[in-house]
Amino acid sequence: MEKVQAEREKRAAKHSARQTEQLAAGEYGAEQSGRVIAHFGRTLEVRGADGAAVRCHLRANLQGLVTGDTVIWRKGEDGSGVVVAAAERASVLSRPDPQGRLKPVAANVDQILIVFAVEPTPHANLIDRYLVAAEATGIAPVLVLNKVDLLADHDGELGQLLERYRALGYPVVRASTEQPAGLDALNRQLAGRTSVLVGQSGVGKSSLIDRLLPDETLRIGALSEDMRKGTHTTTTARLYAMPDADGVLIDSPGIREFGLTHLDADTVTDGFVEFRPHLGLCRFRDCRHRAEPGCALLAAVEAGNIHPQRFASYRRILASLDT
Numbered sequence: 001m002e003k004v005q006a007e008r009e010k011r012a013a014k015h016s017a018r019q020t021e022q023l024a025a026g027e028y029g030a031e032q033s034g035r036v037i038a039h040f041g042r043t044l045e046v047r048g049a050d051g052a053a054v055r056c057h058l059r060a061n062l063q064g065l066v067t068g069d070t071v072i073w074r075k076g077e078d079g080s081g082v083v084v085a086a087a088e089r090a091s092v093l094s095r096p097d098p099q100g101r102l103k104p105v106a107a108n109v110d111q112i113l114i115v116f117a118v119e120p121t122p123h124a125n126l127i128d129r130y131l132v133a134a135e136a137t138g139i140a141p142v143l144v145l146n147k148v149d150l151l152a153d154h155d156g157e158l159g160q161l162l163e164r165y166r167a168l169g170y171p172v173v174r175a176s177t178e179q180p181a182g183l184d185a186l187n188r189q190l191a192g193r194t195s196v197l198v199g200q201s202g203v204g205k206s207s208l209i210d211r212l213l214p215d216e217t218l219r220i221g222a223l224s225e226d227m228r229k230g231t232h233t234t235t236t237a238r239l240y241a242m243p244d245a246d247g248v249l250i251d252s253p254g255i256r257e258f259g260l261t262h263l264d265a266d267t268v269t270d271g272f273v274e275f276r277p278h279l280g281l282c283r284f285r286d287c288r289h290r291a292e293p294g295c296a297l298l299a300a301v302e303a304g305n306i307h308p309q310r311f312a313s314y315r316r317i318l319a320s321l322d323t
């Protein structure tokens, strides 16, 4: 196994040296911009300006590129390309690796779609947890209520819950895979942006993605067989261009689990957007917002400026960090 790996690296190094010569000799086309569809070690799949996927190698000095990164690349005579530069990222989504170190997995994501559903019954606490994790990335969260076909005539408690999030400024989209109109609002929300779908098991993420990307070859990607043999295939994030709108989805099993990893207490506090105007105003600088006199957060709850259920969520998420 190690021998195979060493051989592979040797080949890659040789290829890279040859590329440097070819670049110098002008055997590559003009520079153009593209976006990383997926990466497999030193090989990238890049989406060019014309939408076509091109297999690219990396210049030796380029490292740490992830799905969604914007790159400058040049086309070679054999149809493959070489990535010569990377653009700055507008945002990055990270996940801890098995050693607990945060590793970027997707770049330039515009919005995180937090999917929940009429069934399983959504818990405000879990939605808040996702929102906190999204706020920590600086990427805009959007709430997607799926399976609205299962709703009774009046939304009841669920309607009130959604209203509360709307009042905080979060967009709420109603979706269903079972109704013709169920995907329209979602498609509008996805248009022109790069999005990821996150949410607990069973809310319908796979079903929604199946509908948004109906062409299975699109979903799997026009990937050549030898690239698929790479060991990263199942875990690497992949970028999908949506056929109906000029929107882009980035998806991977790891991304879907986003939000359920460790957060620290300050991140949690900052992640409750309506707390922000009150932070730093407590009497004690190290106030933990429990029962301290002069706590500005508790006063805001009393005054009705912070919803008690959101404050209860805050407490629960903090308590989950202690254990």
Ligand SMILES: Nc1nc2c(ncn2[C@@H]2O[C@H](COP(=O)(O)OP(=O)(O)OP(=O)(O)O)[C@@H](O)[C@H]2O)c(=O)[nH]1
Binding pocket: 146, 147, 148, 149, 150, 175, 176, 177, 178, 199, 200, 201, 202, 203, 204, 205, 206, 207, 208, 256
């Ligand atoms: N009624 C109804 N059922 C739906 C809808 N969307 C998904 N489902 C069903 O909900 C179940 C779970 O859907 P999945 O797409 O597997 O959910 P998921 O979020 O991908 O779940 P994981 O793969 O476990 O993360 C399936 O039985 C779907 O058929 C919907 O809009 N309406």
Ligand SMILES: [Zn+2]
Binding pocket: 282, 287, 288, 289, 290, 292, 294, 295, 296, 297, 298
């Ligand atoms: Zn306080």
